Amino acid sequence: MLNNMADVITVMDMNLRFTFVSSSIMRMRGYTAEEAMAQTIEQVMTPESLQIVARVLEEEMKLEASGTADPGRMRILEVEQYRKDGSTVLMENHLSFLRDETQKAVGIISLTRDITERKRTEEKLELNFEIQAAMNILLGFSLEVKPVKEFLHSALDLVLSLKWLAIESKGAIFLTNKAGETLHLQVQRGLSKELCAMCKTVPYGYCLCGRAAEARDVQFVDHVDEHHDINYEGMPPHGHYCVPILSGDSVLGVIVLYVKEGHIRSQWEEDFLKAVANSLAGTIRRRQAEEALKESENKYRLLADNLEDVIFVLDMNLRITYVSPSVKILMGYEQEDLLTLLASEMMTPTSWDLATKNISEIMELEKAGKREIPQSQILQLEMRRKDGGTVWTEVKASFVRDENQRPVGIIGVGRDISERKRADKELRESEERFKRIFDEGPFGMGLESPDRTIIAVNKVLCELLGYTEQELIGKNIADITYEEDREKAAEKIHLLAYYDSLTELPNRTFHKELIKRSIEHAQRHKEIFAIIYIGLDNFQRINDTLGHSTGDILLKAVADRLTKSLRQSDYITRSDKHETVNVVSRMGGDEFIVLAHDLNQAEDAAKTSHRLLAEMSAPYDLNGREVFLTVSIGISLYPDDGTDVEDLLKNAEKAMRHTKSEGKNNFHFYSSSMHTSVLAVLTMESDLHKALERNELVLYYQPKVDAATRMVKGMEALIRWKHPDKGLIPPMQFIPLAETSGLIIPIGEFVIRTVCRQIKTWQEAGYKQIKISVNVSGRQFDQQNLIEIVRDALRDTMISPQCLEMEVTEGTIMRNPEKAIRILTEMKTMGIGILIDDFGTGYSSLSYLKRLPLDFLKIDQSFVKSLVSDSKDQAIVRATIAMAHSLNLKTIAEGVETEEQLSFLQAHECDEIQGYLFSRPVPAEDIPAILAKGYL
Numbered sequence: 001m002l003n004n005m006a007d008v009i010t011v012m013d014m015n016l017r018f019t020f021v022s023s024s025i026m027r028m029r030g031y032t033a034e035e036a037m038a039q040t041i042e043q044v045m046t047p048e049s050l051q052i053v054a055r056v057l058e059e060e061m062k063l064e065a066s067g068t069a070d071p072g073r074m075r076i077l078e079v080e081q082y083r084k085d086g087s088t089v090l091m092e093n094h095l096s097f098l099r100d101e102t103q104k105a106v107g108i109i110s111l112t113r114d115i116t117e118r119k120r121t122e123e124k125l126e127l128n129f130e131i132q133a134a135m136n137i138l139l140g141f142s143l144e145v146k147p148v149k150e151f152l153h154s155a156l157d158l159v160l161s162l163k164w165l166a167i168e169s170k171g172a173i174f175l176t177n178k179a180g181e182t183l184h185l186q187v188q189r190g191l192s193k194e195l196c197a198m199c200k201t202v203p204y205g206y207c208l209c210g211r212a213a214e215a216r217d218v219q220f221v222d223h224v225d226e227h228h229d230i231n232y233e234g235m236p237p238h239g240h241y242c243v244p245i246l247s248g249d250s251v252l253g254v255i256v257l258y259v260k261e262g263h264i265r266s267q268w269e270e271d272f273l274k275a276v277a278n279s280l281a282g283t284i285r286r287r288q289a290e291e292a293l294k295e296s297e298n299k300y301r302l303l304a305d306n307l308e309d310v311i312f313v314l315d316m317n318l319r320i321t322y323v324s325p326s327v328k329i330l331m332g333y334e335q336e337d338l339l340t341l342l343a344s345e346m347m348t349p350t351s352w353d354l355a356t357k358n359i360s361e362i363m364e365l366e367k368a369g370k371r372e373i374p375q376s377q378i379l380q381l382e383m384r385r386k387d388g389g390t391v392w393t394e395v396k397a398s399f400v401r402d403e404n405q406r407p408v409g410i411i412g413v414g415r416d417i418s419e420r421k422r423a424d425k426e427l428r429e430s431e432e433r434f435k436r437i438f439d440e441g442p443f444g445m446g447l448e449s450p451d452r453t454i455i456a457v458n459k460v461l462c463e464l465l466g467y468t469e470q471e472l473i474g475k476n477i478a479d480i481t482y483e484e485d486r487e488k489a490a491e492k493i494h495l496l497a498y499y500d501s502l503t504e505l506p507n508r509t510f511h512k513e514l515i516k517r518s519i520e521h522a523q524r525h526k527e528i529f530a531i532i533y534i535g536l537d538n539f540q541r542i543n544d545t546l547g548h549s550t551g552d553i554l555l556k557a558v559a560d561r562l563t564k565s566l567r568q569s570d571y572i573t574r575s576d577k578h579e580t581v582n583v584v585s586r587m588g589g590d591e592f593i594v595l596a597h598d599l600n601q602a603e604d605a606a607k608t609s610h611r612l613l614a615e616m617s618a619p620y621d622l623n624g625r626e627v628f629l630t631v632s633i634g635i636s637l638y639p640d641d642g643t644d645v646e647d648l649l650k651n652a653e654k655a656m657r658h659t660k661s662e663g664k665n666n667f668h669f670y671s672s673s674m675h676t677s678v679l680a681v682l683t684m685e686s687d688l689h690k691a692l693e694r695n696e697l698v699l700y701y702q703p704k705v706d707a708a709t710r711m712v713k714g715m716e717a718l719i720r721w722k723h724p725d726k727g728l729i730p731p732m733q734f735i736p737l738a739e740t741s742g743l744i745i746p747i748g749e750f751v752i753r754t755v756c757r758q759i760k761t762w763q764e765a766g767y768k769q770i771k772i773s774v775n776v777s778g779r780q781f782d783q784q785n786l787i788e789i790v791r792d793a794l795r796d797t798m799i800s801p802q803c804l805e806m807e808v809t810e811g812t813i814m815r816n817p818e819k820a821i822r823i824l825t826e827m828k829t830m831g832i833g834i835l836i837d838d839f840g841t842g843y844s845s846l847s848y849l850k851r852l853p854l855d856f857l858k859i860d861q862s863f864v865k866s867l868v869s870d871s872k873d874q875a876i877v878r879a880t881i882a883m884a885h886s887l888n889l890k891t892i893a894e895g896v897e898t899e900e901q902l903s904f905l906q907a908h909e910c911d912e913i914q915g916y917l918f919s920r921p922v923p924a925e926d927i928p929a930i931l932a933k934g935y936l
Contacts, residue, residue: 008112012107012108014106044082056077074095076093130164132882135279139883165269166269171256172188182201211242212243217244221240239262239263247285310323311326312411316410320338320341323339345384362374375398379394394417445461446461452476506583529599531593531636532634533587534616534633536590538630555590561618591653594612616631634669634670636651641670654670687723699717699718699755700921710936712935715772755793775807781808781812790804805835807835821852828853833856835854836852839857863880864896894915895915898917
């Protein structure tokens with residue numbers, strides 16, 4: 001059985017002579033068992049491994065001599081053994097001593113397995129981790145505001161310090177001159193003064209670094225040879241990696257690194273150095289662009305300072321780098337105020353979208369190499385004033401370009417056009433009012449020229465005169481013959497006044513009259529009736545996609561289907577001449593009404609609505625194109641939901657809007673949907689007011705633990721509502737209501753003061769090192785006295801601010817980043833810890849992130865939930881941890897529920913963990929037991 005095992009079993013005496021070797025040795029070392037047993041230990045193991053085994057024997061003999069040897073102890077050693085072909089294989093030996101009846105060691109038995117592949121995999125994973133860590137540090141350097149040379153020094157020192165990279169501790173970085181013909185030495189480490197002087201300027205194609213620039217590819221040699229054009233007496237033997245720094249079609253510079261003579265070229269080394277060069281390229285390009293922009297700014301600054309129009313300069317990240325003093329007149333800001341704002345904060349959203357769209361279009365033309373790129377753009381933009389108002393400006397802007405004609409910034413001139421816009425708006429509104437009256441009025445109207453030629457007519461006039469618009473335009477008034485049949489003309493006027501011209505259904509005016517008569521009839525006969533208000537779902541999308549003419553065809557088809565689908569009992573016969581009148585009406589746009597009579601109960605209106613939903617959802621054939629449509633229905637009942645025309649119509653429309661908000665393609669009664677849901681909200685709001693008064697709000701606490709040691713590091717305070725009837729209500733059910741009602745302000749103050757008192761209680765019980773974090777809502781963050789509330793709570797309880805942490809979401813911060821920076825900085829100055837909650841679910845700007853006085857980024861549980869199986873979530877979490885660490889921030893992952901999630905987070909050096917794996921949120925009385933234990 002031993003000979004059939006994949007692992008090798010060996011037995012040796014205390015002189016390290018083999019007495020048994022299993023036959024599986026053949027697979028592992030290429031020897032037969034007999035051959036292996038004939039070998040000495042020196043023939044089996046490398047000298048280094050032999051020393052390891054000798055030390056183990058020596059240690060065992062000492063323990064045996066002192067009587068402290070452990071007979072059951074097993075030792076695990078990693079040793080290298082020789083294969084028959086001369087190569088080596090890495091083994092893991094599980095070694096135990098064989099003992100006689102006196103427990104004296106008389107031999108050694110070991111189980112040996114090949115771990116070469118496992119070690120290779122571990123080393124590869126460790127190398128990948130080291131590479132990622134180095135790139136993250138390099139990314140952190142790029143975020144720092146420092147001159148190009150300082151940045152290059154930091155980057156070179158980083159690369160030279162990497163122990164796992166087989167290079168010498170000297171190298172240099174060159175940058176290309178403006179003409180793109182020579183390399184100029186910028187930074188170096190370990191080079192002699194003589195060599196620095198010789199390499200100060202290197203032409204393209206000269207020596208290895210010049211050839212790397214010319215070929216735009218890595219140049220490698222393992223010893224000084226004819227490729228070295230620069231030589232000097234006494235030059236030590238060495239090799240080189242020369243890596244070009246590329247940006248698109250341009251060579252920005254070259255990284256030169258030294259290796260030992262005879263160094264073997266490695267693909268992974270080369271790939272890593274290319275990645276470093278690529279990272280450097282982005283930062284170098286950006287810094288060069290910034291310098292070019294500053295140079296351009298200086299040219300225009302003197303002129304700009306003396307103009308009434310506002311001159312501004314933006315970098316390619318749309319940050320303001322210069323604005324002329326006249327901005328005070330236009331927008332109310334001082335120059336220095338605007339330098340802290342982004343361009344997006346200075347415009348209304350619509351104007352920002354217009355500006356970015358234009359910039360994006362030009363940049364696309366740039367990328368495509370188009371020649372017809374406009375030199376400048378003129379836009380009308382609505383700018384935000386400091387006082388909260390807006391001002392319309394006409395902005396003429398163009399790109400600032402470097403010597404290679406690449407855009408590096410934007411320069412523009414803006415002037416106030418508010419008066420012009422106001423006049424344009426008044427004129428446009430006047431024209432629209434006239435057009436609306438002309439086109440939609442109930443009277444026939446036309447426009448004529450001075451010679452009485454007709455130049456425009458409305459639809460009513462065409463109907464009255466019996467002509468088409470084309471027949472009337474261009475005719476002289478004297479040539480028009482009026483219809484003599486006055487009764488026929490009167491009938492046309494009646495139709496135009498009371499019926500919709502598109503669908504030929506009764507219009508809103510006529511339907512109101514019908515409802516009025518229905519109310520009178522229902523009052524006399526003690527009956528009920530229903531207003532069924534129908535809105536087409538997503539009709540605007542059909543209009544926008546297929547065109548208004550197709551939309552009109554669809555409205556006609558809907559009207560026809562509604563008319564045909566209603567039973568005879570859904571019609572009424574109460575017009576002046578007692579004819580049957582179809583009670584389907586068009587209210588305008590995409591809305592229709594059915595007046596349903598002779599109802600025995602409300603369920604009858606529901607049955608009619610059910611039938612309409614089914615029949616209206618069948619496909620429509622619009623000139624050979626099949627279109628699908630659903631409707632949303634709202635129902636009001638007489639007399640329960642209103643006793644006059646306006647109330648019934650208004651409540652039916654409200655119910656229809658409610659149906660749309662609940663997902664569409666359904667119906668709701670006004671009283672049973674709108675009223676009930678509103679009543680439920682009002683009831684909960686009233687209960688929440690009482691909850692504050694009756695001390696029904698309580699705090700639960702969820703521990704946060706050190707990811708590596710599982711030691712308890714702090715708690716997060718989480719509010720719960722102990723409702724007297726509904727039991728424990730989680731925050732997601734009442735916090736949104738507290739936000740909208742304003743109750744979040746007193747609730748937030750309650751939480752802060754309660755947490756401070758609780759910390760004091762635990763400290764008096766002997767638990768000194770306790771930190772609790774408090775969630776601050778957006779509404780709280782906006783209140784003026786938040787700092788004072790926190791300061792008063794700390795002063796009243798006399799606890800250290802270091803015991804308190806504030807958790808703020810990305811969304812709250814980004815609503816007003818500058819205000820957030822001020823508030824959080826003041827809290828940080830007090831000693832309070834700052835966390836960004838739910839990190840990754842908002843839209844943080846890195847430019848603000850690095851300015852915020854943060855301690856922790858909290859990884860949202862939505863990324864942790866599928867962490868083990870979802871590669872995208874894994875990438876996001878890895879990147880978040882790496883970025884946080886490069887900014888000297890810690891990370892905490894929330895929602896951790898499994899050991900697999902914990903293992904991943906530990907492997908990637910997440911600092912702290914929070915979740916059900918360790919503890920659910922628990923009431924305050926359960927926390928002392930956790931604090932006493934100290935770990936979870």
